Amino acid sequence: SWGGWSDCSASCGGGTQTRTRSCTRSSCPGPSSESQSCNTQPCPPTVSFIGTGVGGSSGRQIDVDEGEPTTLSWSSSGADSCVATGGFDTGGATSGSVSIIPLTAVSYQITCYGPGGATSSLISITVYKPNYSIGANPLRVQKNDNSTVSWSASHVRSCLISGPGLSHTDYSATTRSQTIKILSQSVYTITCQTYLSPVSQSVTVNVVPAFQEF
Numbered sequence: 086s087w088g089g090w091s092d093c094s095a096s097c098g099g100g101t102q103t104r105t106r107s108c109t110r111s112s113c114p115g116p117s118s119e120s121q122s123c124n125t126q127p128c129p130p131t132v133s134f135i136g137t138g139v140g141g142s143s144g145r146q147i148d149v150d151e152g153e154p155t156t157l158s159w160s161s162s163g164a165d166s167c168v169a170t171g172g173f174d175t176g177g178a179t180s181g182s183v184s185i186i187p188l189t190a191v192s193y194q195i196t197c198y199g200p201g202g203a204t205s206s207l208i209s210i211t212v213y214k215p216n217y218s219i220g221a222n223p224l225r226v227q228k229n230d231n232s233t234v235s236w237s238a239s240h241v242r243s244c245l246i247s248g249p250g251l252s253h254t255d256y257s258a259t260t261r262s263q264t265i266k267i268l269s270q271s272v273y274t275i276t277c278q279t280y281l282s283p284v285s286q287s288v289t290v291n292v293v294p295a296f297q298e299f
Contacts, residue, residue: 093123097201100124127201130164134195134206140242140280145207149187150240150279151214157193158182159206164197187212213240216258219275221288226267232290234273235262241277241284248273267292 087106094100103120106113136142137156138149149155160180161167169175171193173183179197187210196205217238226232234251238244239258246253250265251273265271267290276285 087119090121090123095124097124097126097128127199128163129202130197130199130204131162132159132164132167132195132197132204132206133161134159134193134208136193136208136210138280146209146211148211148213150281151188151212152186153212153280154184154186155210156182156184157208159195161197161199161204163201164199164204167195167197170194170196215239215241215277215279215284217241217244217275217277217284217286219246219273219286219288221273221290224289225291225293227295228268228292229266231264232267232271233262233264234288234290235260236275237261238275238277241279244275244277246273246275 088104090102090104093102100123101120102123103118105118135144135158136147137158138147138153140149140153142148157173159167164179166177167175167179168177171191173185173193175181175195190211193208194205196203219234219236221232221234223232234248236246236256237258237260238256244254244256246256249268249271251263255261269292271290272287273290274285274287276283
């Protein structure tokens with residue numbers, strides 16, 4: 086007698102399943118197993134959809150700087166056409182790439198259609214606006230008096246804080262500071278690197294004449 090059919094080897098696109106026959110006699114004519122096709126319906130399309138920023142961030146969830154050019158690339162198999170939502174046009178192509186410049190957080194989606202149905206893929210982009218600042222208190226001192234230089238930065242790749250008596254590469258969103266003896270007019274600058282180009286800000290501490298009595 087024949088046993089039941091095995092599970093199909095594929096969920097779509099054509100697979101095979103087999104069954105075997107048990108024989109209770111010493112000899113049974115004919116085959117001891119047989120196979121048949123199964124799940125012959127077309128598979129849904131496969132879709133690859135990747136975002137890549139010029140700074141190297143790549144994948145389906147990426148972080149980019151404000152104004153950073155970003156490439157969206159897609160390819161598919163088993164699709165007749167693909168359409169996009171979020172602000173760009175595929176022209177129906179089943180593979181290709183476009184360059185966009187996201188200014189705010191945004192999501193893009195590709196949906197590809199084929200004989201087996203439709204498949205979608207989503208990219209989410211977080212856009213960071215570099216924040217950086219530097220200040221001094223007080224801004225006017227007499228020679229050899231102290232002024233405290235303060236700085237902070239976030240959403241940047243690196244920073245250099247420089248000026249007379251000051252050289253740091255450490256920074257954080259929480260303000261950091263250093264008290265410095267001012268000998269002459271002094272300019273303090275924070276220069277931060279983004280994926281695009283350096284950004285900077287400066288503050289000047291001036292020396293005022295000491296009052297003299299006659």
